[in-house]
Amino acid sequence: MKLGLAGKVAIITGSSKGIGLETALHLVREGAKVTICARNIDMLKVAAKHIVDETGVEVHYIETDVTKEADCKRLITSTVEKYGRLDIVVNNAGTSAANPFEEVSTDLWQEDLDLKLFGAIHCSRYAIPHMREVGGGAIVNVTAQAAKTPPASSLPTTVSRAAGMALTKAMSKDLGPDNIRVNTVCIGLIRSDQIEKKWKRNSPDLTWEQYSKEAGGNIPLGRIGNTAEAAQVITFLVSDAASYVTGTAVNIDGGLAGAL
Structure with missing residues (x-):
């Protein structure tokens, strides 16, 4: 299958390890030019070296805190200055935060929403004009299968991730006319x-x-599951092979979810 990713430019947030790093490796191997980012510059440097060791290809890396709108804007601007265009954004930054409702402070609610929801909002907002310039693009918001059927003591993560799913569907409707596809992957136990x-x-x-x-x-x-199994689905969704797929949520959970 031809994925049509050669020469495309991608940003992956939260990509110093895990699913983000594995997705960067997959996109590089398909010929894409990639920017990786995370909050820890030392881990980013290690990740960038790992990609070079595995593929022989250098990637752009930039220290980024996606909870800060200015950092998101700088991430997009730096990538376009480096590569001249932008086609793909994978909003992957996030951590696990699962607690009973009464144990979640106001600050924790805000921190989680800033990281998982507003990080995706800000990165997408600044990326979209550049995608329009090249005739389209693809955005994947990484969420969680538990957002569809939240269990007890799963807050604030499941609420932030559910908001990310709603964001995905609404964006896909607004951006479809610009040939910008927006999907989400709902991660299970990886x-x-x-x-x-x-x-x-x-x-x-x-x-x-x-x-x-x-x-x-x-x-x-x-x-x-393993990170490669998640990265393969994300790679497909941002590729030309998924050119008629938008506004959907794909479970990557080994069948665990109780909802489609």
Whole structure:
């Protein structure tokens, strides 16, 4: 399948590790020019070197705090100055914050919304004019499958992610006439630093494969997913192969979600 990503320019937020870094690797391998960003410059440098080691291709990297609108604007401007255009934005920045309702302070609500919702809003807002200039583009907002059917003690994350899903659908309607496609991927249980720490702390005698099957016992596919499986779906959604796909939410959760 030809993805048509060669020469396209992409920004991926929260891309110093995990799904963001893996998506950067996939896009680079498909011939895209990529900017990675995160709040920790040291981790960004390590990520950029990892991409070079794996692909032989250098990427642009810029320290960015997407909770700050000025940083989002600078991220977009820097990328366009570097590469001359912008085609793709993957709004991936986010952390896990799951608590009972009464334990979530006003500050935590605001921090979560600033990171997961307003980060996507600001990055998209400044990217859209540049996408119009090149005849279209693709935006993927990374959300969570739990946003569709929030469990107890899942706040504020599930609310922020649900807002991201609504943002995706509304943007897809507004931007469709400009050939700018907007989709979301709803992430389930994917291997991460947090999960690996839990594995090594609680089950050091198990291999990853054994732990994955044990921890993923309630998942229909019977295991925890890996970052490449998420990155492959994101890569498809931003590619020409998905040219008629917009306004949709794709679960990447091994079948765990109780909603389509």
